[in-house]
Amino acid sequence: MNAPQRIASPTEGQLALADRLAHGGGRASAGITHVSAEAYTSPARHAAEQDRLFKRLPLVIAPSALLPEPNMAVPHDGFGKPLLIARDKDGVAHVFVNVCQHRGTRLVEGSEPVCAPRLICPYHAWSYTLDGTLAGLPRPDSFPGLNKADFALKRLPTVEAGGLIWFAFDETADFSEARALGDEFWAFDLPGQHLFRRRTHRVAANWKLIMDAFLESYHVQRLHAQTIGKFFQDGVSTGDMIGPHQRSAVGREADLIAAAQGDWPALRAAITYTYQMFPGTVLIVSPDYINLMTLMPQSEREVLVEDFMLIPEPPATDKARDHWERSWALLDAGVFAGEDFRAAELGQEGLSSGAIERLTLGTLETGMRLFHDQVEARL
Numbered sequence: 111m112n113a114p115q116r117i118a119s120p121t122e123g124q125l126a127l128a129d130r131l132a133h134g135g136g137r138a139s140a141g142i143t144h145v146s147a148e149a150y151t152s153p154a155r156h157a158a159e160q161d162r163l164f165k166r167l168p169l170v171i172a173p174s175a176l177l178p179e180p181n182m183a184v185p186h187d188g189f190g191k192p193l194l195i196a197r198d199k200d201g202v203a204h205v206f207v208n209v210c211q212h213r214g215t216r217l218v219e220g221s222e223p224v225c226a227p228r229l230i231c232p233y234h235a236w237s238y239t240l241d242g243t244l245a246g247l248p249r250p251d252s253f254p255g256l257n258k259a260d261f262a263l264k265r266l267p268t269v270e271a272g273g274l275i276w277f278a279f280d281e282t283a284d285f286s287e288a289r290a291l292g293d294e295f296w297a298f299d300l301p302g303q304h305l306f307r308r309r310t311h312r313v314a315a316n317w318k319l320i321m322d323a324f325l326e327s328y329h330v331q332r333l334h335a336q337t338i339g340k341f342f343q344d345g346v347s348t349g350d351m352i353g354p355h356q357r358s359a360v361g362r363e364a365d366l367i368a369a370a371q372g373d374w375p376a377l378r379a380a381i382t383y384t385y386q387m388f389p390g391t392v393l394i395v396s397p398d399y400i401n402l403m404t405l406m407p408q409s410e411r412e413v414l415v416e417d418f419m420l421i422p423e424p425p426a427t428d429k430a431r432d433h434w435e436r437s438w439a440l441l442d443a444g445v446f447a448g449e450d451f452r453a454a455e456l457g458q459e460g461l462s463s464g465a466i467e468r469l470t471l472g473t474l475e476t477g478m479r480l481f482h483d484q485v486e487a488r489l
């Protein structure tokens with residue numbers, strides 16, 4: 111949804127990371143540490159993570175740009191329950207359980223957005239407005255005394271902030287950090303972005319292996335040698351935490367970073383900022399577009415990753431469209447699927463073999479250390 115105009119200016123935290131990069135980067139580290147291989151292979155561990163993290167904490171489900179207009183809805187099935195992300199006629203976002211209140215039929219089929227002022231159940235045509243209210247039913251005389259107000263769609267707690275839609279399965283979840291992160295994302299005009307493409311990848315790996323790949327820059331010059339490695343300075347990275355979430359910055363051009371102090375567009379061109387929202391969301395801010403990835407664990411050895419590519423405005427010409435298509439192909443198919451997700455699958459293969467008992471982390475992998483500490487603290 112296009113948000114009211116607000117000037118994109120950096121937060122103090124974003125500037126502090128830029129300043130650290132200008133001085134070579136780095137972050138405090140405890141030296142060599144370890145993560146147990148079982149954390150990636152144990153079904154009991156997967157069940158505990160579902161219970162303590164994914165069923166309890168606020169989760170990012172989609173960028174606001176997935177629903178750019180009022181009266182839109184998109185089914186979402188990755189989190190183990192049929193969900194429906196909706197924007198009502200007043201522009202307010204909701205996450206509902208995608209189930210009719212009459213006899214429990216799935217309300218909206220498929221996974222593509224629908225635009226309509228009412229959602230009509232395919233079975234007996236009970237109809238709901240996009241704020242979840244039961245608007246009407248055929249032959250109401252056959253339900254004597256029925257109070258429509260008792261038959262609204264089940265709504266889960268939902269918050270939209272800074273261009274992201276968050277929800278939680280737990281009615282008591284605390285969204286204060288989700289709201290605070292919203293200010294970070296205004297700096298990149300996330301609320302004003304246009305959704306160019308989205309794709310869901312099924313990856314044969316534990317979800318944490320995907321997070322790991324976006325929590326350290328050690329691999330960038332190696333795994334990504336043929337694609338984006340050349341854009342980055344080896345090991346010129348830094349990061350910090352916002353609650354349980356992480357904010358990282360990787361240097362593209364050392365000289366530019368120093369020269370760009372005070373010039374936000376120039377800094378954005380010289381630095382790639384990424385955010386790892388706990389437990390399972392990654393936001394990568396390239397100089398001219400943004401990728402959002404939501405992780406949906408299916409088992410201890412399988413995860414769905416939905417990749418959304420966001421651009422500043424809809425492409426106006428074929429040339430502009432070609433340009434974005436090339437960026438999409440490079441990142442989604444080339445870098446993510448072809449390199450990061452492949453490395454995660456190779457990691458799962460190796461760890462599942464039982465060949466090593468623990469993984470070893472160096473000082474360029476501090477982000478991973480902090481992430482695993484956050485996971486373990488909640489189990």
Ligand code: FES
Nearest residue numbers: 210212213231234
């Ligand atoms: S189950 Fe939906 S209208 Fe009957």
Ligand SMILES: [Fe+2]
Nearest residue numbers: 323330334450
């Ligand atoms: Fe990577």
